Amino acid sequence: MLHFDKMTLRDFGPYKGEQTIDFSDRSGVSIIWGNNGRGKTTLLNALRYGLFGVIQRRNGILKNLSEMGNKEAVQEGRYGFTVILDMTNDGDTYKLTRQLKLRPGIVKPSGEEDYEKVLFLERDGSILSPEDRNHELNVIMPEQVARFFLFDAELLQEYEELLETNTSDGEQIKNSIEKILGVPVLQNGVVDVEDCLSNYEKQKSRAARADDKTVQLGQEMENLTANIEEHQNIIKEKQAELSDLIRKKSVLEGRMADTDKLRNWIVQRNEAQKSQEKHEDELETVQSKIRDLMKNAWRGMLLTTVRDLREKIEAEEYALDAKKQKRTVADRFIMEMKKAISERTCPICGQEVSGDIVEHLRAKINESTNEYVGLSEEERQRLYDLQNQMLAIQQLSADVSDVRQGVAHLENRRDELQIAISECRQQIEELHDNIKRYGEDAEEADVLSISREHSDVEQTIRDVRRGIEDENKKLTELKMNKERVAATIDKMAGGTDYRLASRKYELCEHVFRIFEKSKTRYRERLKENVEKDATALFVQLTGDKDYIGLKINDNYGLEIIHKSGRTVPSRSSGYEHIVALSLIGALHKNAPLRGPIIMDSPFGRLDPTHKANIVRTLPGMAEQSMLLAYIGEIDEQVARFELGSHLIHEYKLERVSSMHTEIV
Amino acid sequence: MAESIKTIVLSGQAQAVAKQMNDSGTFPDSLSAAKFGMAYAIKYYWDAVNTSDKLNHLNGVYDSKGSTYNIGSLDPDNYVLQLMEALYPDSDTPYTFTRVLICFGLNKLGDLLEEGRLFPINKVM
Numbered sequence: 001m002l003h004f005d006k007m008t009l010r011d012f013g014p015y016k017g018e019q020t021i022d023f024s025d026r027s028g029v030s031i032i033w034g035n036n037g038r039g040k041t042t043l044l045n046a047l048r049y050g051l052f053g054v055i056q057r058r059n060g061i062l063k064n065l066s067e068m069g070n071k072e073a074v075q076e077g078r079y080g081f082t083v084i085l086d087m088t089n090d091g092d093t094y095k096l097t098r099q100l101k102l103r104p105g106i107v108k109p110s111g112e113e114d115y116e117k118v119l120f121l122e123r124d125g126s127i128l129s130p131e132d133r134n135h136e137l138n139v140i141m142p143e144q145v146a147r148f149f150l151f152d153a154e155l156l157q158e159y160e161e162l163l164e165t166n167t168s169d170g171e172q173i174k175n176s177i178e179k180i181l182g183v184p185v186l187q188n189g190v191v192d193v194e195d196c197l198s199n200y201e202k203q204k205s206r207a208a209r210a211d212d213k214t215v216q217l218g219q220e221m222e223n224l225t226a227n228i229e230e231h232q233n234i235i236k237e238k239q240a241e242l243s244d245l246i247r248k249k250s251v252l253e254g255r256m257a258d259t260d261k262l263r264n265w266i267v268q269r270n271e272a273q274k275s276q277e278k279h280e281d282e283l284e285t286v287q288s289k290i291r292d293l294m295k296n297a298w299r300g301m302l303l304t305t306v307r308d309l310r311e312k313i314e315a316e317e318y319a320l321d322a323k324k325q326k327r328t329v330a331d332r333f334i335m336e337m338k339k340a341i342s343e344r345t346c347p348i349c350g351q352e353v354s355g356d357i358v359e360h361l362r363a364k365i366n367e368s369t370n371e372y373v374g375l376s377e378e379e380r381q382r383l384y385d386l387q388n389q390m391l392a393i394q395q396l397s398a399d400v401s402d403v404r405q406g407v408a409h410l411e412n413r414r415d416e417l418q419i420a421i422s423e424c425r426q427q428i429e430e431l432h433d434n435i436k437r438y439g440e441d442a443e444e445a446d447v448l449s450i451s452r453e454h455s456d457v458e459q460t461i462r463d464v465r466r467g468i469e470d471e472n473k474k475l476t477e478l479k480m481n482k483e484r485v486a487a488t489i490d491k492m493a494g495g496t497d498y499r500l501a502s503r504k505y506e507l508c509e510h511v512f513r514i515f516e517k518s519k520t521r522y523r524e525r526l527k528e529n530v531e532k533d534a535t536a537l538f539v540q541l542t543g544d545k546d547y548i549g550l551k552i553n554d555n556y557g558l559e560i561i562h563k564s565g566r567t568v569p570s571r572s573s574g575y576e577h578i579v580a581l582s583l584i585g586a587l588h589k590n591a592p593l594r595g596p597i598i599m600d601s602p603f604g605r606l607d608p609t610h611k612a613n614i615v616r617t618l619p620g621m622a623e624q625s626m627l628l629a630y631i632g633e634i635d636e637q638v639a640r641f642e643l644g645s646h647l648i649h650e651y652k653l654e655r656v657s658s659m660h661t662e663i664v
Numbered sequence: 665m666a667e668s669i670k671t672i673v674l675s676g677q678a679q680a681v682a683k684q685m686n687d688s689g690t691f692p693d694s695l696s697a698a699k700f701g702m703a704y705a706i707k708y709y710w711d712a713v714n715t716s717d718k719l720n721h722l723n724g725v726y727d728s729k730g731s732t733y734n735i736g737s738l739d740p741d742n743y744v745l746q747l748m749e750a751l752y753p754d755s756d757t758p759y760t761f762t763r764v765l766i767c768f769g770l771n772k773l774g775d776l777l778e779e780g781r782l783f784p785i786n787k788v789m
């Protein structure tokens with residue numbers, strides 16, 4: 001079992017100079033208290049750097065390791081840093097020294113290339129060769145399972161991925177879980193036995209071919225075996241390709257996360273540019289429509305004047321016309337009266353007209369002639385002119401419309417577009433500044449290509465998976481054919497060689513089946529144990545009687561079970577955190593590989609009761625635990641009370657300056 | 665009998681206003697801006713230009729330093745001619761009056777332009 005005794009840091013992050021944390025060789029819990037920015041996560045990274053040579057930031061792996069050097073030390077002319085881990089594992093003592101230092105002859109570095117990486121591993125006082133060292137480190141703590149030993153509690157949410165199927169993160173975590181549980185050992189055994197089985201099968205086919213009765217069938221068998229092997233190789237290749245693709249996808253996702261902000265800015269800027277161009281095109285169209293309308297807008301403006309003019313002419317024309325009409329009517333009446341006088345008979349009733357009436361009619365004729373004089377010659381001319389003017393004026397308003405409303409509508413749209421274009425320009429300028437400031441080293445095309453590459457990889461993963469499924473179908477079909485041929489050969493072949501080869505094959509096949517069943521049973525039992533232990537931890541950690549346990553799925557994802565028997569559909573971040581801790585605790589209990597648990601900020605999302613529950617449970621989860629907590633993350637008295645004699649050490653990270661922390 | 669002139673010449677000031685209006689991008693050309701000026705004078709300043717006497721007087725006021733426009737371009741369908749005959753039936757100098765009305769209207773629009781009130785143009789239509 002791996003146990004950290006001591007860690008010595010030299011100019012690593014804020015830990016200026018040489019500083020040591022003594023974890024003691026005893027079992028129990030160490031707490032390291034430190035406020036934000038003091039270097040808790042850096043301590044976790046110091047362990048990670050010591051063991052694996054990498055520094056994990058929340059947005060990915062740190063590319064330029066030299067950035068981790070203490071800034072004040074650099075000002076004093078000391079470059080690089082060192083991490084020394086003193087540890088024990090299964091009775092052996094180890095001293096692991098990992099260093100980033102200047103290359104010989106370099107006094108002041110100009111870049112990452114001026115540094116070299118140095119690694120030593122002493123086992124029981126002897127320095128190991130690079131090959132032995134790498135092997136030993138991989139045995140003590142394989143990097144693939146490090147997530148269960150060194151973890152940033154802020155990232156515990158990633159275990160939720162296990163509830164989903166076919167996510168690359170979920171698959172990676174599942175592989176890590178199987179690795180820590182030792183499943184690959186059995187898996188490798190199955191593969192080895194399968195190889196043996198394949199050899200015995202070939203021997204059997206050869207023996208069948210050598211037998212007179214089964215020559216043809218033996219040949220067919222060999223062909224089928226070769227065919228099967230070919231498909232198995234294709235499947236292996238595709239599986240290897242799939243693993244590579246999943247790794248590639250994960251790397252791309254990391255790069256996408258790293259460049260997320262920059263990519264969004266670039267996409268937003270490109271969209272704003274497109275939008276600006278679209279608005280500018282529309283503005284040009286609107287301007288053109290305005291100009292078209294304004295070409296003859298002046299005619300529409302004159303419509304009211306033309307109307308007034310027409311009304312004035314109409315009024316005068318009407319008066320003259322009325323005068324003319326009255327005279328016409330009067331003339332008809334006078335003519336009738338004159339006729340009555342001359343014929344002495346009424347033209348209407350036919351009665352005789354007397355002398356008195358004749359006199360009366362003569363007076364009336366005189367009166368009407370004077371009253372309805374009709375138009376003078378000047379008035380007649382005027383009426384004629386007015387009628388002509390009216391015709392001309394009617395033409396002035398024909399086919400003319402007032403375009404004011406149309407122009408108003410277009411001008412409003414033009415104003416809107418001008419504002420929109422101005423906003424786009426401003427947005428583009430701001431985004432351009434952001435892109436220039438944030439991504440000065442990044443090629444825009446590269447950043448944008450990441451998401452394209454990611455979707456291409458996703459598509460290829462789907463294709464490869466489909467290819468594997470197809471190959472498996474073909475393989476099943478070939479295997480069935482082979483079984484049929486093998487059964488026929490068994491009935492027909494009678495030679496000693498064939499019988500011997502057949503017995504060897506059967507024996508190996510039994511062994512293979514035992515391995516396969518063992519693997520399945522081992523996996524099932526592990527899952528049952530993980531589920532049982534995770535449930536026990538979960539119940540301890542929550543203390544909520546409504547939740548009776550956890551249910552594991554094929555991916556090792558855990559769902560909370562309500563006392564009614566139903567699964568709890570959506571859980572809070574806090575509960576997600578507790579479920580993840582329960583899983584990790586259960587994995588530690590069931591893993592052949594044992595080691596310490598180091599947790600960074602494990603209580604952030606939890607209430608005081610759950611915080612106390614976790615502290616109380618911690619000593620049972622691993623033989624050695626370290627908590628990196630900010631002051632106030634959990635009540636110090638509660639932590640001491642809950643841990644009791646399990647509390648070995650308490651350290652504080654004290655600020656000396658913004659770039660210098662002392663472990664006290 | 666209408667006058668037999670073939671061109672009209674705007675005043676220098678009126679021409680400058682027409683150019684600015686054209687430069688704003690709202691009008692297709694200076695001539696459209698000029699006719700807009702004429703319509704503006706008739707619509708909003710009729711009292712100042714409603715008689716031949718007034719126009720004859722103004723004709724003597726405006727210089728001839730602006731651009732020259734062909735009557736054919738100014739009035740391709742005789743609309744302006746008919747308009748002038750309808751508005752000033754006693755006159756036989758329709759295009760001289762057209763020039764006066766254009767200069768008068770453009771000068772008034774120039775005032776709006778200076779005050780920043782010419783645009784949006786639909787407000788003065």
